[in-house]
Structures are given as C-alpha cells and as structure tokens.
Amino acid sequence: MTQIDYYFTVLSPWAYLAGSRLEDIASRHGAQITYKPIDIGQLFGRTGGTPPKDRHPSRMEYRMQELKRWSKALDMSMNHSPAHWPTNGAPASYAIIAAQSAGGGNIGALVHGIMRACWAEEKDVAQDDVIKACLADAGFDPSLADSGLLAGAEAYGRNLEDAVSAGVFGSPFYVCDDDERFWGQDRLDALDTHLGAKHG
Secondary structure (H helix, E strand, C coil): EEEEEEEECCCCHHHHCCCCCCHHHHHHHCEEEEEECCCCCHHHHCCCCCCCCCCCCCCCHHHHHHHHHHHHHHCCCCCCCCCCCCCHHHHHHHHHHHHHHHCCCCCCHHHHHHHHCCCCCCCCCCCHHHHHHHHHHHCCCCCCCHHHHHHHHHHHHHHHHHHHHHHHCCCCCCEEEECCECCCHHHHHHHHHHHHHHHH
C-alpha cells in the first residue's frame, strides 16, 4: 500500500483549501495517509522560509488575491482575514496526533474541521472547547484534547524533524513513499496523476 506523509500546519489557509481532496485521492488509489502536523514557524526557520508577518507587502497582497481566487474556484466559504489568526496551533496539533493514535473516528474530517473552524467559522483553534467540539464532530473522544498532551508534544517535535529530513518547506506538503513530493493544494492533481501512474 502506498504511504503518503501529509505535513501541514492547522493554521494554513492553503491546507484548508485542500478540503477533502487528499482523502478522496488516497481512497481512489488505495493509499494510506499519515497526518503530520508541524510548527510552520520553526520549519520556515530551518528551511529558509519567511513567516507571513515578515513578508514584503507585495507578496502578501498577491497571497490575498490568490486566496480569494482559489476559495471562489473551489466554492469554499472562507474568511480571508480570520479573527483568530495567527493563533497557537500546537494544542489542535496535539489533539490530531492523539486522535490518529487512538483511532475510532475520521481523522481527515477532524483535520479539516479544525481548519474550517479557523478559516470559515471565526473560531480560535487554540481554545479547548473548539478543539473538543471538532474531535466530537469527527467521531473521536473529546477528552483526547486533554490526555494526549505529552505524547502529542513529543510527536509534534518529531514531525518537524521528519519534515526537514524529507525536504518539506511549506504547508500543505505531501510526500510519497517513493520520495515524490508535492507542495500546495494546487498540486493535488499532480499527486493524483502520480499515484495513478504508479498503480496503472
């Protein structure tokens, strides 16, 4: 079975815009996804990236135009300047890690639910009640938000090291087990084609 390591930050508008397309692609090709939330600020620092707050205004203006174009093209509701962004992505990331380990729910729905809370529902995904509601909506035990903190923090750190080792430098980033890498939600069609050729 093909393995896809999915590196992302829960605060990424581009990962939000990916929606459930990765899960659809994986299902179609019999691939397995490992969800690897990361600290994008640390990743940028390690791989030569620039956080949005430090980017030139021209880049940020273009980023906003692209967000508006893509959300319209994908027909996804989106607040392009959400009230609670940026925020602390670690607690929600720990919950995703704990849920993936525990099983029993829909991990793809959890990841997208957390991003939707930030980018479409004006919620602060650093808040315990928001995370627990997302866990419950995706079929997981809400108490995972509390019980998975230590293991989540350790895995969160490992995910960053894995990302750097795998050549990851942004979010969303998809790495196949044959080392083919795809950066951005606009590369999901290329990932789909690659998996099709691999199993064709």
